[in-house]
Amino acid sequence: MKNLLKNREFVMFLILLAIGGGISLVAPSFLAPSNLLSIVMNNIILAIMAMGMTLVVVTAGIDVSVGSQLGFAAIFVGLMALQPSSNIFTVLLIGIVCGILLGLVNGILITVAEIPAIVVTLGTLNVFRGSLLLYTNGRWVTSMPAWYTNLYNTKILMIPMPIVIFVAVLALTHFLVKYTTLGRSVYALGGNSIAATRVGINTGLVTLFVFAYMGALTGISSVLYGAQLGTIDPNGGTGFEMTVIAAVVIGGANVLGGSGSLLGTLIGVLILGTLQNGIIMMHIEPYWQNVVMGLIIIIAVTFDVINNRKNEMSRQIIDVADDVKAGSSL
Structure with missing residues (x-):
């Protein structure tokens, strides 16, 4: 139990x-x-986008333009859905492509122009919108065809389609992070960008990947939206x-980069969804909701800062002890 209480996700x-x-x-x-299912269904879009934001934050980056990306991609998805020859695959394709292009704009400006991510995405937030x-x-896009609007209520083996899509996104993201060199490079970049460069990691490519992946997931979310x-x-x-950022930070991703988990982010999404639902049910x-969300973010970041300081002090004590031991042996 003592070890479990040290685990951020368990807490x-x-x-x-x-x-x-x-x-x-x-x-x-x-x-x-029915209410618990409603919480899940109402936060599927948030959960999908939070998976991508987790990778961005782990690299010590941030993307505050994702709201604008969601609206941008959703409009073009809606326009595509109105075309007589469209189907679910064409709207999904246009959403993903649109999202990737918007994400690449951010990634290219950050890597090529070497502008901080917060500055770039603050700018593109307004440019996209x-x-x-x-x-x-x-003008709004209205009169959507039934085959499109029914997507959110469609079920596969009694499981709602949005949940199926989220599980697929979660599985893909987990595979990328856990079993690919590119995924492991994401954590290496966030942990120490200089060291990552010295061991041969193409940090520019990793940055492009996380922002493009964030865009792709935003594109998928725009279809559901x-x-x-x-x-x-x-x-x-x-x-x-x-x-989206709040869910990732509450879930334990370090805003300074290097740490964060998909499980933690998912719990962060559920916490926000539960609070939102609870506030409504308790009248x-x-x-x-904004006040509570802001307080939780402050507490979560404060926890990370304190924890990082403790770890840094522990490393310093160990280094000093090793130096003393080495000196005495001489």
């Missing part, structure tokens, strides 16, 4: 259970299977980037 899981238990005391219907509004003139709402607003996704003003 966050206990916090999730505590939050759920507290809400159920005030609103017993919170634990109804402004370009979209100019193109659409603020349009199917869930039935109409697409060119302002859709505004502010969503902060929720609390919805504005409290």
